[in-house]
Amino acid sequence: MQTKFNLRVIEIAGLSFAYDKELVLENINLIVNHKDFLVFIGPNGGGKSTLVKLILGINPIQKGSIKIFGEPLQKSLTQIGYVPQNTNVNTNFPIKAIEVVMMGHHAHKRAIVGYKKEEIAHAMHVLEQVGMEKFAHKKIGSLSGGQRQRVMIARALCSNPKILLLDEPTSNIDADGQKQIYELLRELNKKITVIVVSHDLSVVLQYATKVAHINKKLSFHDLESLQKEFDLSNNAHICEVELLQMLGKRSC
Amino acid sequence: MLEALSYEFIQNAIIAGILVSLVCGIIGSLIVVNRMVFLAGGIAHAAYGGIGIAIFAGFSIFLGTTLFAVVTALIMAFVTIKQRENIDTFIGLIWAVGMAIGIILVDLTPGYNVDLMSYLFGSILAVNREDLYFMGALFTIIVFVMTFWYRDILSVSYDSEYAALSGINVNFFYTLILILSALTVVIAIKVVGLILVIALLTIPIYIAQTISSSLYVMMIISGLAASVFTITGLWLSYSFDLTSGASIILVSAAALTVFMIIHRLR
Numbered sequence: 001m002q003t004k005f006n007l008r009v010i011e012i013a014g015l016s017f018a019y020d021k022e023l024v025l026e027n028i029n030l031i032v033n034h035k036d037f038l039v040f041i042g043p044n045g046g047g048k049s050t051l052v053k054l055i056l057g058i059n060p061i062q063k064g065s066i067k068i069f070g071e072p073l074q075k076s077l078t079q080i081g082y083v084p085q086n087t088n089v090n091t092n093f094p095i096k097a098i099e100v101v102m103m104g105h106h107a108h109k110r111a112i113v114g115y116k117k118e119e120i121a122h123a124m125h126v127l128e129q130v131g132m133e134k135f136a137h138k139k140i141g142s143l144s145g146g147q148r149q150r151v152m153i154a155r156a157l158c159s160n161p162k163i164l165l166l167d168e169p170t171s172n173i174d175a176d177g178q179k180q181i182y183e184l185l186r187e188l189n190k191k192i193t194v195i196v197v198s199h200d201l202s203v204v205l206q207y208a209t210k211v212a213h214i215n216k217k218l219s220f221h222d223l224e225s226l227q228k229e230f231d232l233s234n235n236a237h238i239c240e241v242e243l244l245q246m247l248g249k250r251s252c
Numbered sequence: 253m254l255e256a257l258s259y260e261f262i263q264n265a266i267i268a269g270i271l272v273s274l275v276c277g278i279i280g281s282l283i284v285v286n287r288m289v290f291l292a293g294g295i296a297h298a299a300y301g302g303i304g305i306a307i308f309a310g311f312s313i314f315l316g317t318t319l320f321a322v323v324t325a326l327i328m329a330f331v332t333i334k335q336r337e338n339i340d341t342f343i344g345l346i347w348a349v350g351m352a353i354g355i356i357l358v359d360l361t362p363g364y365n366v367d368l369m370s371y372l373f374g375s376i377l378a379v380n381r382e383d384l385y386f387m388g389a390l391f392t393i394i395v396f397v398m399t400f401w402y403r404d405i406l407s408v409s410y411d412s413e414y415a416a417l418s419g420i421n422v423n424f425f426y427t428l429i430l431i432l433s434a435l436t437v438v439i440a441i442k443v444v445g446l447i448l449v450i451a452l453l454t455i456p457i458y459i460a461q462t463i464s465s466s467l468y469v470m471m472i473i474s475g476l477a478a479s480v481f482t483i484t485g486l487w488l489s490y491s492f493d494l495t496s497g498a499s500i501i502l503v504s505a506a507a508l509t510v511f512m513i514i515h516r517l518r
């Protein structure tokens with residue numbers, strides 16, 4: 001039983017959330033296991049972002065519970081590496097890629113002035129993991145959207161998280177860049193749990209192992225068993241809209 | 253020209269010009285990357301209220317301006333943190349009301365004979381020892397804050413949402429930046445006047461931002477560029493008997509134009 005308990009990285013039970021009496025999430029139950037590649041899909045305003053904010057501890061829990069590695073939620077990024085949406089803002093900012101990455105270091109391990117040698121070495125190591133070590137000293141604004149997103153992933157990996165949570169990671173990135181990001185996530189997924197918020201079903205389904213459709217309520221799907229039913233590998237023949245409706249209606 | 257350097261008021265003006273330029277380089281960089289230029293403009297103009305209160309109540313104008321500017325910065329911080337919508341409107345309101353308070357209080361002061369223009373356009377040649385001590389102290393405080401909290405301030409400025417998630421007190425550092433901006437505005441008023449402060453806080457910074465890949469490099473380049481502009485402007489002002497603040501700003505603007513042309517051509 002002990003090992004089974006350890007496999008559960010996130011456990012959400014009976015979670016509801018309302019903004020000013022308007023219910024956004026209703027009775028959400030979800031178990032995320034170690035090394036899952038989970039995707040949150042659903043319409044805009046369906047509650048995906050709200051759920052992310054609850055998991056990160058930005059929004060207070062009103063009803064229900066969220067446990068991370070069996071522990072109640074704490075407001076910090078110690079367990080979860082987070083890649084926010086809209087990493088294309090502030091591109092004029094004079095900052096090097098490696099400086100952005102080092103923002104991901106734990107505050108209490110920091111040097112009093114400047115950066116420790118170990119911090120720089122570790123930042124270079126995570127930049128290597130995302131294939132961006134050659135760009136460490138480039139200004140962040142001079143990188144392409146896809147490269148910048150890799151730097152943001154490196155920042156999230158800096159605290160050695162067991163879970164990586166990405167909010168719409170490929171929204172301002174060209175098709176090639178998107179594919180590279182997902183290939184990178186698949187590689188990272190060999191060691192850690194990956195959760196992606198996305199509305200782009202066609203790309204995500206090639207990489208995800210689990211799907212949670214969120215529209216106030218959550219319906220959960222294990223893609224491995226779904227694939228047997230619908231032969232998703234041959235996904236050119238499936239209409240995306242129908243698939244989305246199906247994922248929203250029923251749970252597997 | 254060289255014999256001018258032997259006058260104490262010229263020496264004071266040069267030291268003040270360099271100190272204020274370095275401070276404006278550091279704080280101006282923070283103001284620009286945090287997109288607070290309008291906020292800083294609001295504090296600069298509202299500071300006139302402090303001048304009015306000091307003249308009316310009869311205490312040190314420097315003290316009055318400092319207190320009023322810091323209080324204005326705190327109000328601005330409170331408003332921008334609590335009331336994310338309509339920020340522009342509130343800043344405009346504080347900007348105008350601060351100035352109006354100053355003007356009315358000066359009107360109400362009997363036998364008023366202080367040179368108003370010196371606050372609007374600066375009076376660097378009237379800088380005294382006390383002003384220099386205050387400028388030196390502020391420079392030291394700012395260098396100290398930037399040395400020990402550089403990473404937090406960098407995080408908050410670059411990505412405040414992420415900074416908050418990683419446990420940095422974003423509101424504290426935001427308020428700190430605004431208070432330091434207010435103090436910077438107060439000493440810059442001496443050099444270029446409250447109307448022209450915003451130029452000293454943006455022109456050298458724009459040049460530096462274009463060629464820097466780090467925030468601290470931007471701060472150093474801004475400070476050095478501002479120093480060169482200030483000393484050149486001061487020299488022109490002395491040689492041709494022109495208003496010092498306006499000379500400094502026009503030198504900066506001319507340098508910016510040359511910089512932009514060279515930058516385009518390359």
